[in-house]
Amino acid sequence: MDKKLRAKKFGMIFAVVMVVAGLLLMYTGNDALVLATEKKEGILTAEQIKVSFDNVGGRLVKEAVQEAQQVKKGDILMVLDSTDVDLSIAKLEAQINQMKAQVKSAGGGVNIAMSQADTNEQQSFRQIDQQRAAVDAAQANYNNANLDYERKQQLFEVGAISRSALDAAQTTLQVSAANVAQQKQLLSKLLGGTVDTGDTDSLNLPTIDLQRQTAANKLNDVEALNQQLKALEIQLKELKVKKEHLTLRAPEDGKIIKILAKEGEMIAPNTPVLLMESSRYYFDIYVSEENIEKYKEGDEIQATSVAGNKKAQGTIRLLTQAPGFADLRMTREKGQADLTSFQMRIYLEPTEGIMPGMTMGVKLR
Template identity: 55%
Template sequence: MYTGNDAVVMGREKKEGILTAEQIKISFDSVKGRLVKEAVKEGDYVQKGQILMEIDPTDTDLSIEKLKAEIAVLDAQIKSAENEKNIAHFHADTSNVQSNRQIEQQQAAINSARATLKNREVDFERKNELFKSGAIARASVDDAIMALDVARANVMQQEEALRRLLAGANAGEMLPTIKEEHAKAENISNNIAALKSQKKQKEVALKELEVAKSRLTLRAPEDGKILSVLQKEGEMISPSVPVIILETDRLYYDIYVGEDVAANLKEGDRIRGYAVTNNKEVIGTVRLLSKAPGFADLRQTREKGQSDLSGFQIRIYTDAQEGIMAGLTIGVDASGLNQK
């Protein structure tokens, strides 16, 4: 049914494919700079995590040291501000205790002065009655009046002293001066929060730089063989531009089948093939099942009242096994396509 000598048609007729190793283009991730170390050469076999190349880290190291110094300064400022806040709260609390004691003492003085005033009022009333009855002289009444005036003046003096202590606050309220001291401490707390926020931002920036530094060292993403080194020491490296081509240990081959065969296959099916050179069995897994390029289809059948027939590409990844390498021709027969 299918004729021609192109690779697709031959693959459909013979169900054979060339075993190919997957290749990876390796690049530096989001960093740039001058390449200072080329740790591998073409043909080297590398293991996952092995260092392949390094970009000059000088600028990044300097930026990291600068950020660390700035963070250390912020730590010192935060510690100093916290000490200042604690001292402010201590002074406010101490002043509050002292003021409360003074207020209590002054209140006691007022109570004593009022008691004295009451006694002087009683004494004046008593002596005034005695004077009216002629029992005592006028001088005694005058003395009582003078003592009463002194007692009244003393009460007013003690009350004024209390008002000065309260400085406009009502009894039981925090004094304005103490409020100011607490407000000062709260302002320091706000400053500390701002400093901590700045520190957090710089810590995030530091982590970003440390990540960027780690990316200056290019490591093998998996085991494989170096096929090509595209950049040399001393050259400038751009972000995400391939610098190494790595041939992995993952092997696959493609075969092409018709619609009738493709309809019975699905991705994940196990396929039994064989190496054409030594007939060694090769087991693999279907990873891709898709319509083949247009030139693989059977054309010009609509003129005969028939629908075109499509070819399908099957990509099979082989299991790791000894003696199987890239470049071998792998064949698959009808029984192999039914292997699950």
């Protein structure tokens, strides 16, 4: 009888313990569910940058940094051999200097030709003036010879002079006429087909115009040389830019994680040679579709580190449907397999004491 009472007593105690344990499990389970719903955590990660030489390659001659070294934007990281580029620059600079000399010489030739045309024009004007005077003098001689001939012809008709005297006057008249024609021909040659207006300085002499046109055509040659000079100068700038690219500089502040190339190696263009950790920190959390509508990209949100409880201001930069594993995680946290989870990426402002690898948490609204 005692054994039956004892067994019954133990059975009742066991039942009470099971009920209490069940209640405790329900309470703690609900508390974990609420906690998982209100707070989300993620591992803080730094963006990594693969640094490479921009469109240039060659032999690596200098490593200016070491792994784990902190660098500032613009710091020299690596240097490629610049011997070939230096030689090309020197050669091109010599060509540019030679071309500049040609441009200067050609330009000087144009100025000389223009000046010579002006000088020739003034000389031609003076010659024309002189030839006009010669024509006027020849015409005057002709007029006098003509008067003398007419007078002697009248005297010959009355028998006052001999036939030989009349013939001499006629010969003088003919010579004077020939001289007038000759002087006019010389004047016409000096005018070169230009109509003589009597105002010498207003004349446009074809020979002078031709000289000026020839000089102007040489300006085209000078312009062609200038264009060649500009092309060479552009090539020189490109070479100098290429030389600058042979020196690899830090694109931003950060930390050298891994050096992928060693001194003496041949580096191909755009091949990563350094792995760099940037100062842009972020972490991802996964939010159910029930909560996602409360947030949008660009919203500010406060995060707290698990270690040290340090607070940092963050900004939501990405909201997107999460991959399948996140849905599984959400199911385990909330026991709701029918809800889709969303990935929320939060970038933090630089904060003292917070570094990559730390666990950061946010409280959901």
